[in-house]
Amino acid sequence: xxxxxIMVKPDGVQRGLVGEIISRLERKGFKLTGLKLFQxxxxxxxxxxxxxxxKSFYPTLIDYITSGPVVCMVWEGVGVVASxxxxxxxxxxxxxxxxxxxxxxxxxxxxNVVHGSDSPENGKRETALWFKEGELCEWTPAQAPWxxx
Ligand code: GTP
Ligand code: MG
Numbered sequence: 001x002x003x004x005x006i007m008v009k010p011d012g013v014q015r016g017l018v019g020e021i022i023s024r025l026e027r028k029g030f031k032l033t034g035l036k037l038f039q040x041x042x043x044x045x046x047x048x049x050x051x052x053x054x055k056s057f058y059p060t061l062i063d064y065i066t067s068g069p070v071v072c073m074v075w076e077g078v079g080v081v082a083s084x085x086x087x088x089x090x091x092x093x094x095x096x097x098x099x100x101x102x103x104x105x106x107x108x109x110x111x112n113v114v115h116g117s118d119s120p121e122n123g124k125r126e127t128a129l130w131f132k133e134g135e136l137c138e139w140t141p142a143q144a145p146w147x148x149x
Pocket of ligand 1: 052057060061090091109110111112114115116117118
């Protein structure tokens, strides 16, 4: 089943947006299978963002992600990776559409409140990176037959 790793970044936690962000994904109909508050250390941040290592903003990105607790989540469902990216909106919040999380709740790329995996492969990779075996919960939501025919 398709999985995506979604993370409320430190600014989202500090600004009290955790409930709002979870709520948007929950209302869409995806299934939450992992959830924790976590203080990310440098090594993990570097592994997570290793593809961006050569970018000029990389050091500030690592400082940002490790600057306070994050909320780590795994969401599952058909098409969840692309759909969550749509709900999140463009990387630059000033370009993100109204109605998206970043479009409604953020103003700057370097403080864009939430992360979402960009492919099903990265959804699996990031889930394995941020969650230990046994931390994920497989369950059948009561609403399942009312979401999918
Ligand atoms: P994520 O879901 O967090 O991976 O964002 P994304 O996929 O929309 O963007 P990308 O993977 O290209 O970049 C990862 C993160 O690096 C972004 O979400 C920003 O927080 C940060 N970032 C990207 N570009 C810039 C930039 O030009 N300046 C700064 N300060 N941060 C950037
Ligand atoms: Mg990305």
